[in-house]
Amino acid sequence: MPEAPQRPPLRADARRNVEKLRQAAADAFSEHGLDTPLETIAKLAGVSVGTIYNRFGSRDALLDQVVNELADRHVCAAMAIADGAAGSSWEKLQTYVEAICQAQADDPAFNDAFSRRYPNAPALKAVCDRSLAFATDLAAGARAEGALREDAQMDDIARFFQVNGDLVRAGDDAGRRRVLALLFEGLRARTGSRPLPS
Numbered sequence: 719m720p721e722a723p724q725r726p727p728l729r730a731d732a733r734r735n736v737e738k739l740r741q742a743a744a745d746a747f748s749e750h751g752l753d754t755p756l757e758t759i760a761k762l763a764g765v766s767v768g769t770i771y772n773r774f775g776s777r778d779a780l781l782d783q784v785v786n787e788l789a790d791r792h793v794c795a796a797m798a799i800a801d802g803a804a805g806s807s808w809e810k811l812q813t814y815v816e817a818i819c820q821a822q823a824d825d826p827a828f829n830d831a832f833s834r835r836y837p838n839a840p841a842l843k844a845v846c847d848r849s850l851a852f853a854t855d856l857a858a859g860a861r862a863e864g865a866l867r868e869d870a871q872m873d874d875i876a877r878f879f880q881v882n883g884d885l886v887r888a889g890d891d892a893g894r895r896r897v898l899a900l901l902f903e904g905l906r907a908r909t910g911s912r913p914l915p916s
Contacts, residue, residue, distance in 0.1 A: 736773050738763040743784045744827075751887075752781060752830035778839040781831070786841040789831045792821040793849045800856065807859025808866060812902055814853060815875060819882045819898055823891065833883030850876055867907040869914045874905065 742762035746754040756777060760767045774780040800814035822829040831842050832849075853875055860866035878901050885894040 732773070735763070735765050735769055739765065739770060739773065739780075740784055743780055744788065747781075747785060747827035747830075748788070748825060751826035752785065752836060756780075778836055781836055782839040782841040785827055785831050786839075786845060788825070789828055789842055789845045792825065792828045792832075793818070793845055793852075796821060796849075797852055800852075806863055806865060807856050808863060808906075811853065811856040811860050811866070814856060815878075815901075816898065818849065818879065819894070822879070822882055823886050823894065826886075829883050829886050833880045835883075864907055866905055867911060867914075870905050874901075874914075 739759065743754075743759045746759050746762060750758075756767050756770050759780075760770055763769075770780060774783065796814055796817035799817045800810045803810050803813040818832065822832055830836070831839075832846060834843075834846060837843060850872060854872050857866055857870070857872060857875075861868065861870075878898075881897060882894055885891075885897065
C-alpha cells in the first residue's frame with residue numbers, strides 16, 4: 719500500500735498563526751464554552767475564519783487539538799484525588815464523581831467536552847472513555863463491598879455527567895448538588911430497594 723504523501727512543513731508565519739489560533743481557542747473555550755463562534759476565535763487570533771479551516775479542517779478537529787489536553791488534565795486530577803482519598807471503593811467512587819462534577823462547574827470548556835456535546839472529536843472521546851473506565855473499576859470495587867446496588871450501570875453515571883453539564887450551563891449550582899446527592903442515594907445498595915428499569 720503506497721504511503722500517504724507528507725505535507726510540507728509549515729512556514730514560520732503559518733506556524734505562528736496556528737499557535738495564535740490554539741491560544742485564542744483555548745482562552746475563548748475556557749471562558750465561554752465550546753459553542754464559541756469560530757469567527758470570535760479568528761478575530762482574537764487576528765486571522766480569517768478560513769485560516770481555521772485551512773489549518774484544522776473543522777471545528778471538531780480544532781476542539782480535539784485544543785481541548786483534549788485541558789480535558790485530560792481535569793480527568794487526571796480527578797483520578798489523583800480519588801486515588802488519594804481514604805476509605806472504601808464506594809467513597810472513592812463518590813470522590814471521583816464529585817471531582818469531575820466540580821471540574822464541569824469550574825470550566826465551561828471541560829463541561830462541554832465531558833458531557834459529550836461533540837462526539838466526533840476522537841481524542842476528546844478517548845479522554846471521556848478513559849474516565850468512564852476508571853469509574854467502572856471503582857464501581858466494581860464498590861459493588862464487591864456491597865455498597866453499590868447490583869443493577870446499577872456505568873451508563874447511569876455517564877448520563878449523570880450529561881445532566882450535570884446541563885445544570886452547570888443553566889447556572890443552577892444548588893440544583894446540581896441536590897441531583898448529585900440523589901444520584902448517590904439511588905446508586906447505594908439497600909435491602910428492599912425497587913429494581914431499576916432495564
